[in-house]
Amino acid sequence: MTTAVTGQYGPWGIVAGGSDGVGAAFAHEMAARNLNVVLVARRVTVLEAFAEEIRAEYGVEVRTVALDLSTPDALARLADATSDLEIGLFVYNAGGDDYSTPFLDKDLDTHLKLIHRNCDSVVEAAYRFGAPMVARQRGGVILVTSGAAWAGGATLATYGATKAFDLLLAEALWAEWRTSGVDVLALVLGKTDTPSMRRVFDAKGEPYGDAADPADVAKQALDHLADGPTWIFGSQNPTGGSPFGATSRRDAVLAMSRHSHTSRASTGS
Numbered sequence: 205m206t207t208a209v210t211g212q213y214g215p216w217g218i219v220a221g222g223s224d225g226v227g228a229a230f231a232h233e234m235a236a237r238n239l240n241v242v243l244v245a246r247r248v249t250v251l252e253a254f255a256e257e258i259r260a261e262y263g264v265e266v267r268t269v270a271l272d273l274s275t276p277d278a279l280a281r282l283a284d285a286t287s288d289l290e291i292g293l294f295v296y297n298a299g300g301d302d303y304s305t306p307f308l309d310k311d312l313d314t315h316l317k318l319i320h321r322n323c324d325s326v327v328e329a330a331y332r333f334g335a336p337m338v339a340r341q342r343g344g345v346i347l348v349t350s351g352a353a354w355a356g357g358a359t360l361a362t363y364g365a366t367k368a369f370d371l372l373l374a375e376a377l378w379a380e381w382r383t384s385g386v387d388v389l390a391l392v393l394g395k396t397d398t399p400s401m402r403r404v405f406d407a408k409g410e411p412y413g414d415a416a417d418p419a420d421v422a423k424q425a426l427d428h429l430a431d432g433p434t435w436i437f438g439s440q441n442p443t444g445g446s447p448f449g450a451t452s453r454r455d456a457v458l459a460m461s462r463h464s465h466t467s468r469a470s471t472g473s
C-alpha cells in the first residue's frame with residue numbers, strides 16, 4: 205500500500221538528479237502518489253524523454269530544469285525556475301561517484317566539484333526550499349546518502365566525506381524542524397542497481413552482484429518520510445545506528461577499505 209503524500213508534501217516535488225537510477229524511481233513514486241514533479245539533471249535529451257514518460261504514465265505535471273548541480277549558481281537557477289510553484293517535497297538525490305579511485309589519482313577539480321554538488325548545493329537546497337516549508341508548517345526533505353558515510357574507506361575519501369556531511373545535515377535539520385511540520389529524512393543506501401552503479405562495476409570489470417531495486421528504495425523512503433531522522437534501506441533495523449556499532453574506528457576504516465577494494469561497498473557506493 206502506498207502512503208498518500210499530496211496533503212503533507214504537495215502539490216509539487218523536486219528531484220535533484222531525477223532522470224535515471226534512484227532519482228527516476230523517486231519521480232515515478234511521487235507521480236504515482238499524485239505529486240507534480242520538477243526533474244533536475246544535466247543531459248537534456250535523457251531528462252526530456254524521461255519527463256515525457258512520467259507525464260504519459262501518471263498524467264501529472266512535470267517541469268524539467270537542466271543544470272549542473274556542481275556549479276555555483278545551480279540552486280539560484282533552480283529557485284528561479286520554480287519560483288511560481290509551491291514545493292512541498294525536495295529530494296536531493298544526485299550524489300554518486302562514478303570513478304572510485306585512490307585520492308591522488310583524481311584531479312583536484314573533480315574532488316571539488318563532487319564536494320560542491322554533494323555539500324554546498326545540498327545546503328543551498330535545504331536553505332532555499334526548506335525555509336518556505338517551515339514557514340507554511342508543511343513539507344518534506346530527503347537527502348540521499350550512503351553507507352560510505354559510516355566510516356572512512358580507501359578510494360572513498362571525498363565521496364564518503366560528502367555523504368557523512370549529508371547524513372549529519374539531514375539529521376540536524378530533522379532535529380530543528382520536527383516541531384515545524386517539516387519531515388526530514390537521511391536516506392542511507394547500500395548497493396543499488398542504477399546506471400551509475402553499473403558504470404562503476406563496468407569500469408572495474410566486476411559483476412554487479414546483488415543490488416537493491418531503486419523502485420523499492422523510493423517507495424520505502426516515501427512511506428517512511430515521517431520516520432526520520434535516518435532510514436537505512438535494507439537494514440534489519442532501518443532506524444538504527446551504524447552497522448559498525450562499537451567497533452573501533454580503526455577496524456571500521458580497515459573493514460570499509462577492504463570492502464571498497466574488492467567491490468563497491470554494500471554499505472556504500
Ligand SMILES: NC(=O)c1ccc[n+]([C@@H]2O[C@H](COP(=O)([O-])OP(=O)(O)OC[C@H]3O[C@@H](n4cnc5c(N)ncnc54)[C@H](OP(=O)(O)O)[C@@H]3O)[C@@H](O)[C@H]2O)c1
Pocket residue numbers: 220221222223224225226227228244245246247248250271272273274296297298299300301321348349350351393394395396397398399400401472473
Ligand atoms: N547506486 C548505488 O549503489 C548507491 C549506493 C549508495 C548510495 N547511493 C546514493 O544514491 C544516490 C543516487 O545514486 P545513483 O546511483 O542513482 O546515481 P547518481 O549519479 O547519484 O544520480 C543519477 C541522477 O543524477 C543526475 N546527476 C548526476 N550528477 C548531476 C549533476 N552534477 N547535476 C545535475 N544532475 C546530476 C543524473 O543525470 P545527468 O547525468 O544527466 O546529470 C541522474 O538523473 C546518490 O546520492 C548516491 O550517493 C547510491
